[in-house]
Amino acid sequence: MYDLIIVGAGPAGLTAALYALRANKKVLVLEAKCYGGQIINANKIENYPAINDISGVDFANNLYEQAKNLGMDLKYEEVIAIEEDKVVVTNKNKYQAKAIVLATGTEKRKLGLAKEDEYLGKGISYCATCDGHFYKNKIVAVVGGGNTALEDALYLSKIVERVYLIHRRSEFRGEKKYYDLLRETSNVTFILNAEVIKLNGSDQLESIDIRDKDGDISNIAISCLFVAIGQKPANDKFANLIDLDEDGYIKAYDDVHTNKKGIYVAGDARTKEVRQLTTAVADGTIAATMAIREMR
Amino acid sequence: MSVIQIEEKDFFEKTKKGKVLVDCYADWCGPCRMLSPIIDELSDEVNDCLFYKLNVDNAEKITDKYKIMSIPTVLFFNDGELKMTIVGLRSKDDFKELLEKI
Incomplete structure (x- = not known):
């Protein structure tokens, strides 16, 4: 029997572990793939208070080591269900806890177009900093309108010949700072009010079809499409017990409580206005603290 | 066993016999840095x-030959023949299962 089982080893989950371990609780962290969460994709974090800059991987490693040194038990198992009375079912085992923190985060949203999976690594990328270097002096496109899309376009503009930045609205959601920088970058071309509707090519991606707001379709030859259209939660497997909102985020009451007593939610997986690293670790802190306080 | 760094010039010599796994990475790639300890284990x-x-920054011929355009990429060989290419981060258990199929 564990005091606390935490599902997900991103910043929210690992912070919850940190707080619970420091309170001498018996903690199990379950992670399907690899600790660190989405932050490992961040080239540089520059908005975390008191840290000038740090890479996402270093941040994840530091946090992991910190919890590990307190005796964190982390198992690489995929949680497939939560049952009544706080039973956590994984692909390998069943565990019983006094309280559960769901810190399942989000995953990258796909366009949902035919051949998108087939072209992964062959002209479709979800990580500009990982794959940009393979497209030196080539023509590429970024699709999206948030900070990630703007940062990706800026990053790629230094490597490739030309970047098309495609966004379905007339204005970007991302910070104005990035937009201003992009406007001054000569090899970035904005394509606004347009959607990517088709991926063309044989063995690899060769061009995309885009449709503008009048319904006119045009074709752009590119070597790679970098997809940065945001994140989506993956909480459907908990829907039998836990209330989700219409987008699939776990409904949070009073910060980190779910509809189920003794089950908490922390980080990007929950309903909230601001999904940032700072708010994820804040959630982890609150969830662990409340779980311990309300434990019976 | 441990994971040995190889150079491009030795690639075909090293991969020609038996089951071989090659983790293609670069220092500037976050997910690659997370995969490295998984492959170590x-x-x-x-x-x-x-x-x-294999550091892809110094291996243009290999990345061209195997059309590596996204990292981390893991290549699986059996007696020099490419059997499988896995793009992106996976768990240790996933890799174990994949290796058993080779």
């Missing part, structure tokens, strides 16, 4: 396979 647990890592 895998190499401690699996004995019938050789484990190598």
Whole structure:
């Protein structure tokens, strides 16, 4: 029997572990793939208070080591269900806890177009900093309108010949700072009010079809499409017990409580206005603290 | 067993015999840095396979030949023949299962 089982080893989950371990609780962290969460994709974090800059991987490693040194038990198992009375079912085992923190985060949203999976690594990328270097002096496109899309376009503009930045609205959601920088970058071309509707090519991606707001379709030859259209939660497997909102985020009451007593939610997986690293670790802190306080 | 760094010039010599796994990475790629310790652990647990890592920054011929356009990419060989290419981060157990199929 564990005091606390935490599902997900991103910043929210690992912070919850940190707080619970420091309170001498018996903690199990379950992670399907690899600790660190989405932050490992961040080239540089520059908005975390008191840290000038740090890479996402270093941040994840530091946090992991910190919890590990307190005796964190982390198992690489995929949680497939939560049952009544706080039973956590994984692909390998069943565990019983006094309280559960769901810190399942989000995953990258796909366009949902035919051949998108087939072209992964062959002209479709979800990580500009990982794959940009393979497209030196080539023509590429970024699709999206948030900070990630703007940062990706800026990053790629230094490597490739030309970047098309495609966004379905007339204005970007991302910070104005990035937009201003992009406007001054000569090899970035904005394509606004347009959607990517088709991926063309044989063995690899060769061009995309885009449709503008009048319904006119045009074709752009590119070597790679970098997809940065945001994140989506993956909480459907908990829907039998836990209330989700219409987008699939776990409904949070009073910060980190779910509809189920003794089950908490922390980080990007929950309903909230601001999904940032700072708010994820804040959630982890609150969830662990409340779980311990309300434990019976 | 451990994961041995290889150079482009030695690539075909090193991969021509038996089961071989090559972790293609770069220092500037976050997910690659997360995959590296996973492959390290895998190499401690699996004995019938050789484990190598290749820095793609110094291996243009190899990245061209195997059309590596996204990293991390893991290449699986058996007696020099490419059997499988896995793009992106996976768990240790996933890699174990994949290795058993080679």
